[in-house]
Amino acid sequence: MAEDGEDKDYVGFATLPNQVHRKSVKKGFDFTLMVAGESGLGKSTLVNSLFLTDLHKDRKLLNAEERISQTVEITKHTVDIEEKGVKLKLTIVDTPGFGDAVNNTECWKTITDYVDQQFEQYFRDESGLNRKNIQDNRVHCCLYFIPPFGHGLRPVDVEFMKALQEKVSIVPLISKADCLTPAEIRRMKDRVREEIEQFGIKVYQFPDCDSDEDEEFKQQDRELKARNTRLALHCTKD
Numbered sequence: 251m252a253e254d255g256e257d258k259d260y261v262g263f264a265t266l267p268n269q270v271h272r273k274s275v276k277k278g279f280d281f282t283l284m285v286a287g288e289s290g291l292g293k294s295t296l297v298n299s300l301f302l303t304d305l306h307k308d309r310k311l312l313n314a315e316e317r318i319s320q321t322v323e324i325t326k327h328t329v330d331i332e333e334k335g336v337k338l339k340l341t342i343v344d345t346p347g348f349g350d351a352v353n354n355t356e357c358w359k360t361i362t363d364y365v366d367q368q369f370e371q372y373f374r375d376e377s378g379l380n381r382k383n384i385q386d387n388r389v390h391c392c393l394y395f396i397p398p399f400g401h402g403l404r405p406v407d408v409e410f411m412k413a414l415q416e417k418v419s420i421v422p423l424i425s426k427a428d429c430l431t432p433a434e435i436r437r438m439k440d441r442v443r444e445e446i447e448q449f450g451i452k453v454y455q456f457p458d459c460d461s462d463e464d465e466e467f468k469q470q471d472r473e474l475k476a477r478n479t480r481l482a483l484h485c486t487k488d
């Protein structure tokens with residue numbers, strides 16, 4: 251049997267993991283993250299601070315037109331990231347916040363339609379003849395911004411997450427957490443967590459790790475899960 255790199259001519263199925271690994275690394279990965287929630291909660295600011303602008307370097311005050319204005323349509327930002335030779339094409343989808351439409355009952359429709367369209371496009375590409383260079387634009391994860399000033403979830407939050415829960419992994423977060431005191435944060439988190447359970451909303455959970463994994467990996471998995479059960483907080487202000 252071929253040991254790693256020992257016998258280069260060996261072509262048995264034992265080299266399959268290496269072949270798959272080499273192929274995936276060469277091709278790279280696609281990941282699409284979406285931000286959604288009420289208007290003015292800091293979605294676009296988060297997207298900008300993550301990739302497109304450096305908040306601290308050469309900081310200058312922007313005038314009114316230059317400041318981030320309200321998002322009025324779904325916008326995509328793509329960045330190519332490379333880490334130790336592994337390529338990741340990260341796409342961030344910024345969505346218009348809801349809240350100021352006359353009829354709010356269907357305000358998430360454009361967003362669910364967008365998610366569905368990406369599934370359809372991927373399905374069409376996969377069924378086509380040239381499947382080699384398909385770009386995966388399906389939304390994999392949605393950060394859902396919950397307003398910090400309410401008393402837990404509002405009907406619109408529940409309905410939005412329910413409309414999307416079967417299509418993408420939802421990560422709810424309490425927005426502008428810098429505006430709350432630690433005690434208020436604790437209360438809000440408990441409340442939101444209870445409501446998520448009560449309304450049967452499916453939020454992203456880490457998958458179980460295999461029982462035969464080594465102890466170090468299991469410990470890491472436990473720590474990540476412990477963090478995940480606490481609700482995420484968001485703050486782009488210093």
Ligand SMILES: Nc1nc2c(ncn2[C@@H]2O[C@H](COP(=O)(O)OP(=O)(O)OP(=O)(O)O)[C@@H](O)[C@H]2O)c(=O)[nH]1
Nearest residue numbers: 289290291292293294295320321347426485486487
């Ligand atoms: N306190 C606080 N304010 C923030 C934070 N992030 C953004 N803001 C402010 O919130 C306001 C709205 O930010 P946007 O990023 O435009 O909000 P949005 O969610 O994209 O709004 P829409 O595009 O209308 O959906 C801006 O004045 C930001 O400076 C934060 O973490 N904390």
Ligand SMILES: [Mg+2]
Nearest residue numbers: 293294320321
């Ligand atoms: Mg915006």
